[in-house]
Amino acid sequence: NAGVTQTPKFQVLKTGQSMTLQCAQDMNHEYMSWYRQDPGMGLRLIHYSVGAGITDQGEVPNGYNVSRSTTEDFPLRLLSAAPSQTSVYFCASSRGQGINQPQHFGDGTRLSIL
Amino acid sequence: KQEVTQIPAALSVPEGENLVLNCSFTDSAIYNLQWFRQDPGKGLTSLLLIQSSQREQTSGRLNASLDKSSGRSTLYIAASQPGDSATYLCAVRPKETSGSRLTFGEGTQLTVNP
DSSP: OOOOEOSSSEEOOOOOOOOEEEEEOOOOSSSEEEEEEETTTEEEEEEEEEEEEEEEESSSOOEEEEOOSSSBOOOOEEEEGGGOOOEEEEEEEEEOOOOOOOOOOOOOOOEOOO | OOOEEEEEEEEEEEEEOOOEEEESOOOEEEEEEEEEEEETSOEEEEEEEEEEESEEETTTTEEEEEETTTTTTEEEEEEGGGGGOEEEEEEETTSSTTTOOEEEEEEEEEEOOO
């Protein structure tokens, strides 16, 4: 059972470039989300989805787009990369919208913007 | 706005010692509190989830308590081992938010010395 899989694990971009961070889960979880982790800031929610075709903004959505065409996949798009987006990005999923369902995290994508 | 604080930021103990990690949160209107473990370069692994109606949860050598009225949680690790070395994060699910978004503390970096 793979759980939550994120690709790539590492990426270096130049300012202004665009890219897509991939996230896939094989647990048939309805809820998926993207966080970024920065020193001194903890983990902050970027976007989330409560099911296929439904997405919403989190705490720090600017500069990022998401879509949810299938239950399994939740890609995160950087439209025009900026140095402030240098961070470690984590995708998470949980079963349904159940209040007390634990969240499962991927191993992260480490992104550097030059 | 919900804020989560973890003290201390770092802790170093000899092997075999019992230890307590602390987490505090500013708004008691939460659904649950979750403790995670993060190893270097890895994602987050869920350790324990305490529902707002519960006082504690146990898993092996780990025991987590929750005092919602005072906004505090502790993670007790018994008979610590070098393999317990990691960063421990606590996160609350606030009632004010939709979806399953979590608010994280910055973590306590634990080192258990052989």
